[in-house]
Each structure stands twice: as C-alpha cells, then as structure tokens.
Amino acid sequence: MSPEKSTDYGSAIREGFAYLLTNYPEVFVIGQGLWSPWYVGNSMTDLDKEFGIDRIIDTPVSESACTGAAVGAAIAGMKPVVVHPRMDFMLYAMDSIVNEAAKWSSMMGGQATAGVTVRAIINRGGEQGAQHSQSLHSWFTHIPGLRVVMPSTATDARDLLIASVLCKDPVIFVDDRWLYSESDILPEVKEVDLKDQGPRITNEGTQVTLVGAGYSAKLCTDVAKILASDGISAETIDIRVLNPFNSGVIVESVLKTGRLVVIDGGWSNSGFASEVIASVTEQIDPISLKSSPIRVTLPSAPAPASSALEKIYYTRAEDVAAKIRASIS
Amino acid sequence: MSIEIDLRSGFISKSKHLDVKLDLQGQLEEDLLEQLKMMQLIRICENKLAEMRKQGKIGGPVHLGAGQEAIAVGISKYLRKSDRIFSAHRSHAHLLALGSDPKALFAEVLGRSTGLTKGMGGSMHLWDQPNGFYGSVPIVAGTVPLAVGAGLAAKLEGTKDIGVAYFGDGAAEEGIVHESLNLASQLKIPVLFVCENNLFSSHMHISQRQPLQSVARFADANGIRNQIVDGNNLLDVQAASEELIDFVRSGEGPAFIEAVTYRQYGHVDWREDIDVGVNRSSEDLAVWKNRDPIRRLSEALIELNPKLESAIANQTNQLRSQIESAWSQAELDPFPSPSSLLGTVYSAVSK
Numbered sequence: 001m002s003p004e005k006s007t008d009y010g011s012a013i014r015e016g017f018a019y020l021l022t023n024y025p026e027v028f029v030i031g032q033g034l035w036s037p038w039y040v041g042n043s044m045t046d047l048d049k050e051f052g053i054d055r056i057i058d059t060p061v062s063e064s065a066c067t068g069a070a071v072g073a074a075i076a077g078m079k080p081v082v083v084h085p086r087m088d089f090m091l092y093a094m095d096s097i098v099n100e101a102a103k104w105s106s107m108m109g110g111q112a113t114a115g116v117t118v119r120a121i122i123n124r125g126g127e128q129g130a131q132h133s134q135s136l137h138s139w140f141t142h143i144p145g146l147r148v149v150m151p152s153t154a155t156d157a158r159d160l161l162i163a164s165v166l167c168k169d170p171v172i173f174v175d176d177r178w179l180y181s182e183s184d185i186l187p188e189v190k191e192v193d194l195k196d197q198g199p200r201i202t203n204e205g206t207q208v209t210l211v212g213a214g215y216s217a218k219l220c221t222d223v224a225k226i227l228a229s230d231g232i233s234a235e236t237i238d239i240r241v242l243n244p245f246n247s248g249v250i251v252e253s254v255l256k257t258g259r260l261v262v263i264d265g266g267w268s269n270s271g272f273a274s275e276v277i278a279s280v281t282e283q284i285d286p287i288s289l290k291s292s293p294i295r296v297t298l299p300s301a302p303a304p305a306s307s308a309l310e311k312i313y314y315t316r317a318e319d320v321a322a323k324i325r326a327s328i329s
Numbered sequence: 330m331s332i333e334i335d336l337r338s339g340f341i342s343k344s345k346h347l348d349v350k351l352d353l354q355g356q357l358e359e360d361l362l363e364q365l366k367m368m369q370l371i372r373i374c375e376n377k378l379a380e381m382r383k384q385g386k387i388g389g390p391v392h393l394g395a396g397q398e399a400i401a402v403g404i405s406k407y408l409r410k411s412d413r414i415f416s417a418h419r420s421h422a423h424l425l426a427l428g429s430d431p432k433a434l435f436a437e438v439l440g441r442s443t444g445l446t447k448g449m450g451g452s453m454h455l456w457d458q459p460n461g462f463y464g465s466v467p468i469v470a471g472t473v474p475l476a477v478g479a480g481l482a483a484k485l486e487g488t489k490d491i492g493v494a495y496f497g498d499g500a501a502e503e504g505i506v507h508e509s510l511n512l513a514s515q516l517k518i519p520v521l522f523v524c525e526n527n528l529f530s531s532h533m534h535i536s537q538r539q540p541l542q543s544v545a546r547f548a549d550a551n552g553i554r555n556q557i558v559d560g561n562n563l564l565d566v567q568a569a570s571e572e573l574i575d576f577v578r579s580g581e582g583p584a585f586i587e588a589v590t591y592r593q594y595g596h597v598d599w600r601e602d603i604d605v606g607v608n609r610s611s612e613d614l615a616v617w618k619n620r621d622p623i624r625r626l627s628e629a630l631i632e633l634n635p636k637l638e639s640a641i642a643n644q645t646n647q648l649r650s651q652i653e654s655a656w657s658q659a660e661l662d663p664f665p666s667p668s669s670l671l672g673t674v675y676s677a678v679s680k
Contacts, residue, residue, distance in 0.1 A: 028485060054485065055485070057516070059512065059516075060508070060511055060512055060515055062508035062511065062512055064474065064504065064505050064508050065474045065477065065505060065508030065509045065511070065512045066512065067474070068471075068473070068474020068475055068477065068478060068505065068509065069474050069475075069477045069478035069481055069509075069512060069518075070478055071474070071475055071478060072413075072415070072472075072474060072475030072476060072477060072478025072479040072480075072481070072482070072492070073478040073479065073481050073482040073485075074478070075463060075464065075475060075478070075479060076413055076463070076478065076479040076482035076483070077482065078482045078485065078486075080478075095468055095471055095505070096471075096474060096475075099466070099468045099471055100466065100468070100471055100472070100475060104464070105673050105674065105675065105676055106449060106673050106674050107446060107449060107450050107454040107456075107464075107466065108446050108449070108450065108454065108456040108464060109444075109445075109446040109447030109448070109449040109450065109456070109669075109673060110447070110449075110669075110672065110673030110676070110677065111446070111447070111456055111458070112456060112458060112463070112464065113676045115676075144674050145674050145675065147675075167676075168676035169675050169676050195675075244675070
C-alpha cells in the first residue's frame with residue numbers, strides 16, 4: 001500500500017479483519033450475510049474466499065444462537081467476532097450478551113472471560129423505517145463488564161476492531177454505514193490495548209465543546225466547520241470508547257470552553273448524551289458553565305419510513321450549528 | 330441397551346418401564362462400585378446442602394439434584410478433562426461427577442473466597458474448568474448456545490473434545506434451544522445435548538407446559554441423533570452415553586440424550602413441593618423414590634454378590650464423614666475481600 005492511498009471506512013474494517021485472520025488463528029467470524037455482498041457493505045468482501053468458510057461462517061437466521069455460540073467459543077479460548085448486519089436484529093441476542101458474556105468474568109471469580117467481539121452495524125435512512133434504523137449503543141453502556149466502542153474514522157475502524165478482538169473482555173463494536181465513505185490514509189497497523197483507548201480531541205477550540213461518538217463525532221466536526229465560518233471556535237471530541245467511560249478529556253475541555261454540546265444518534269431519555277453531561281457536570285463547579293449543556297438527539301419516536309419525516313428525524317449539522325449560535329449570542 | 334419404550338407420547342412419568350430391575354450387563358463390579366460411590370457422594374452432598382439451607386446456614390437458594398445422580402455419573406464416565414461442560418441452576422451433580430472437590434463447592438455455596446468461583450457465584454454460578462466444567466448459570470437455557478460454541482471452538486481447533494449442554498425440560502420451551510439445535514446440526518458441531526427431563530419446571534408439570542411430553546422430539550426435528558433413557562438407571566444412561574459421545578467425538582455432528590428422571594426435593598431448597606403445582610403428589614414422590622437410582626444400583630449389585638452389602642454400607646459411612654469434614658472446613662474459610670467486587674468485572678490482562 002502506497003502511503004498516499006486513502007482507504008474508506010468499510011475497506012478499513014476489512015483490513016482489520018484480514019490482519020486478525022492472518023495473525024491470529026483463534027480468530028473466526030460468525031453471522032448472517034458474511035458470504036453475501038448485501039449485508040455488510042464492502043467491510044468483509046471475499047474474506048470467505050481468502051480465509052475459508054470454516055473461519056468466515058455464514059449462518060442460519062439465528063442471531064441468538066450465533067451470538068451465544070460466539071460467547072461459548074470465546075469462553076473456550078477463541079477470539080470470535082459475531083456480526084449483526086443490523087443492530088435491530090441483535091436484540092434477539094441480549095441474553096448471551098448481557099447475562100452471559102458481560103458477567104462471565106465476575107460470576108466466575110475472574111477465572112474465565114468471554115472475549116467475544118459483537119460487531120453491531122447501524123444501518124438507517126433510505127426509508128427503511130422503525131426496525132431497520134436503530135442506534136442502541138447506549139443500552140450496552142449501562143452494563144458493567146461490556147466494553148463499548150464506536151469508531152468514527154477509517155483508521156479507528158480498523159485499529160479499534162483489532163484492539164476489540166484482541167481484548168479479553170466482551171466488546172460491542174458499533175460501526176455505522178453512514179460512515180463507510182469516510183476515508184483516511186491508513187498508517188501501518190500498530191496493535192493497541194483497548195484499555196488505554198478513550199475520548200480524543202479531534203479539533204481544538206475555545207468557545208464550545210462538541211462531543212459525539214461514531215457518526216455523531218463526524219457531525220461534531222461538520223458543526224465545528226460551520227461555526228468556524230461564523231467566527232465561533234469549537235473544540236470537538238470523539239468519544240471512541242463509551243464503556244468503561246473516561247470523561248477526563250471532556251471535563252478538561254469544558255473547563256476551558258464553558259459550554260458543552262453532546263450529539264448522539266440515539267434518543268435522549270437515559271441515552272449516552274445524558275451520561276456525558278452527567279459525568280462532566282458532576283465533576284465541575286457549575287459556575288464554570290457559561291450556558292446550560294445541550295443534548296442533540298433523535299426525536300422521541302421510532303424512525304419513520306417516509307422521506308419527508310426522515311428529513312426532520314435525523315440530526316443535521318446546520319441545525320446544531322444554529323442552536324449553538326443562538327446559545328452563544 | 331436402552332429400554333424399548335415409546336416415550337414420545339403419553340404420560341412418561343407413569344410409565345411402568347421405569348420400574349424395571351437393573352440389568353448389570355456383565356459390567357465389572359469394581360467399576361460399578363466406583364460409579365455407585367460417586368452417586369452416593371453427590372446424594373450426601375445434596376442432602377447436606379438441603380439440611381444446611383433448612384437450618385439457615387446457607388444464605389442463597391440451592392437447587393438440588395438428589396434423585397438425578399445416575400445421569401451425570403453415567404455421562405461423565407465417557408468425558409475427558411478437556412471436554413467443555415456447561416450446566417444450569419441444578420448443576421451440583423454435573424460438577425461433582427467430573428471429580429470436582431465438594432469442599433470447594435460448599436465454600437462457594439457459603440460465599441467464601443476459597444469457593445469454586447471465589448465466592449462470586451454461589452450455588453448457581455459454578456466453574457471448574459480444570460475438570461472440564463466450563464460454567465453453570467441460572468438463566469434457563471442460557472448456557473445451551475455456549476456449549477455449542479465451545480464445541481465449535483474444539484472443531485475449529487481440530488481437537489476431538491466436545492461440548493456438553495445439560496439442561497432441563499423447561500429449557501426446551503426456550504427459543505434459544507431450538508436455534509442451538511438447528512445451528513449445531515447444520516454446522517455439525519461436536520456437542521452433546523443432555524436434557525434431564527424431571528417432568529417439572531419450577532411448579533409446573535410438563536403436561537401443563539408442552540403438548541407432547543418427550544423433549545427428544547426436538548432433536549428429531551433438527552436431524553440430531555438421539556436416545557431417550559431411563560435417567561434413574563445408571564446402566565441405561567451409560568449405554569446411551571457411550572454410543573452418543575463416541576458419535577459426537579468422531580465429528581459426525583451433535584447428539585441428544587433425554588434422560589427421564591425426577592427430583593426428590595422440590596424446585597429450590599429442601600422442601601418437597603408436594604402440591605405446590607399440580608401433579609406433584611406425595612404418591613408420585615413415593616413412586617419415584619422407589620425408582621431411586623442409587624437404591625436400584627446397590628440392590629442389583631448386592632443381589633449379584635451379597636457380600637457387597639456391608640462394603641457399600643461402609644463406603645456410605647466413609648463418604649458421610651468425608652462430606653461432614655469438608656463442610657466444617659468450608660465454614661471456616663474467609664469471605665471475599667471488598668476489592669473483589671470491582672476486581673473481576675473486566676479482565677486483569679488485556680490480551
């Protein structure tokens with residue numbers, strides 16, 4: 001790969017898989033649609049041909065058993081990845097994730113862990129409606145024992161996937177089809193320890209702190225660009241790892257800017273935006289805030305199918321910028 | 330040799346076939362005595378736990394398997410330490426039959442740091458991987474897909490180890506079991522499904538929960554080789570286990586044993602649960618106690634060799650004092666330190 005060649009997010013995930021499957025014989029991938037171009041975009045193209053259908057297992061329509069089997073294989077020492085091409089369908093698998101994988105280490109006195117990676121893909125828009133649209137990452141951040149990861153860049157998509165799979169703990173790795181055309185010039189793979197990863201400043205600024213994860217982190221940088229053209233300096237932070245959540249970087253930033261805006265692709269009530277605001281505000285003197293924190297989330301309704309309603313349902317950078325402008329002036 | 334009975338319809342609990350005398354099939358007396366000893370050990374442990382729970386010495390619930398010992402003992406005879414056994418809430422027999430230390434089980438039930446899961450699990454969350462026991466948890470059917478996955482791992486690693494999923498007739502009403510059966514069959518995963526059909530799930534008799542009373546019909550539906558056995562007959566369980574475990578180990582796919590049995594205690598703790606639900610009467614309990622797997626085996630052995638009567642009695646007494654002493658030791662063990670609460674939520678090492 002020549003250094004100047006840029007790689008898109010989907011291809012970066014595929015590179016992560018190829019790296020793992022090449023270097024770690026205990027890695028295998030299980031889930032629906034893995035032999036098909038329909039389900040997972042370009043993120044797994046031909047992995048079955050390159051690494052064999054024994055390790056890239058396309059399955060019966062059984063989210064629950066496939067996830068449970070991946071958890072069991074992890075307990076038995078493998079490093080499985082179970083792929084849910086749409087997060088909505090993954091709800092069938094909640095017992096294996098929440099009751100089994102998340103608690104295994106604690107229940108067994110730390111003598112065994114379920115180092116499974118659950119790859120949950122957010123796939124929304126395009127008039128798909130209520131059950132083909134959800135961003136349910138917040139649910140999983142409530143559970144001790146789960147690590148929750150949301151990459152927003154191509155480099156993170158590859159490297160955090162690798163870190164997630166190598167981690168001994170169960171990881172919910174959430175990627176977003178709306179990010180698949182984002183691209184980076186990828187550096188050489190350097191294995192990182194997931195424990196050391198956390199929120200990261202993506203643009204420095206002084207007047208407002210914008211925080212988001214996954215596609216919302218991209219929205220934050222889009223908003224910052226719009227604000228910059230208005231002469232407002234925004235600092236943007238990509239959360240990257242939502243659980244365990246390390247709010248230190250965000251606290252520092254808010255102490256500097258005095259304003260906090262959190263964009264989240266889920267709903268407000270008990271959602272991750274609320275967690276960010278609560279974690280930050282309980283660590284700072286309220287007097288250091290110049291305005292009330294703002295949550296930017298979905299309206300409290302299931303995703304609509306009609307394009308007319310989709311337009312008002314999903315968050316747009318211009319609207320967020322306008323809201324911030326109003327709060328600053 | 331399985332008893333030829335049609336358990337696929339009708340009230341299996343009333344079947345007279347389950348009253349037949351044990352045919353020892355010319356097996357070595359020494360081996361059978363060893364198996365009997367393990368069944369007795371399990372029974373004495375379960376009775377001890379019942380008594381201690383009744384006295385309030387145990388703080389949490391215990392789900393006891395007294396009456397079901399022949400199943401775990403018969404199956405474990407053909408398992409290896411490297412196999413991957415998973416179980417559920419009523420798991421003490423499955424664990425002990427693998428050679429696990431009763432004292433470590435007691436310490437766990439008492440919430441002590443020397444317990445099988447270092448005091449973090451109690452009776453319902455047990456682990457002894459060095460003996461092949463990968464874990465038990467009380468979400469009904471929760472570990473069934475895990476055993477499938479552990480079998481899949483063995484297949485991918487190219488070992489001849491197998492997964493074993495112990496579950497009950499109630500678990501067969503959970504959707505995950507059906508997905509697991511289909512997946513294991515389709516991918517030819519080396520896993521043995523063991524359904525202990527003790528006719529009750531909590532307070533409900535199987536006739537109140539399922540239109541047909543054989544759980545093995547679900548194995549048929551998924552193209553899985555299966556046998557229904559008298560779970561209170563060690564020899565019957567052994568014969569099925571030998572054949573089916575050999576089949577699974579050979580890599581030809583999963584297999585399924587339905588062992589019909591009865592729990593002598595109620596669903597949880599020491600009570601007998603007579604008429605807590607419907608169809609668990611004192612008459613039924615008496616019938617089933619008459620089919621006690623331990624009594625049936627010792628009677629068959631003594632009939633063949635009357636000299637064994639005193640040997641078996643001695644063995645029982647020795648086991649009793651051994652278990653008493655294990656309990657007393659466990660009671661002296663320390664509780665977990667406060668730091669263990671947060672210490673094992675995530676793994677200590679990264680990869």
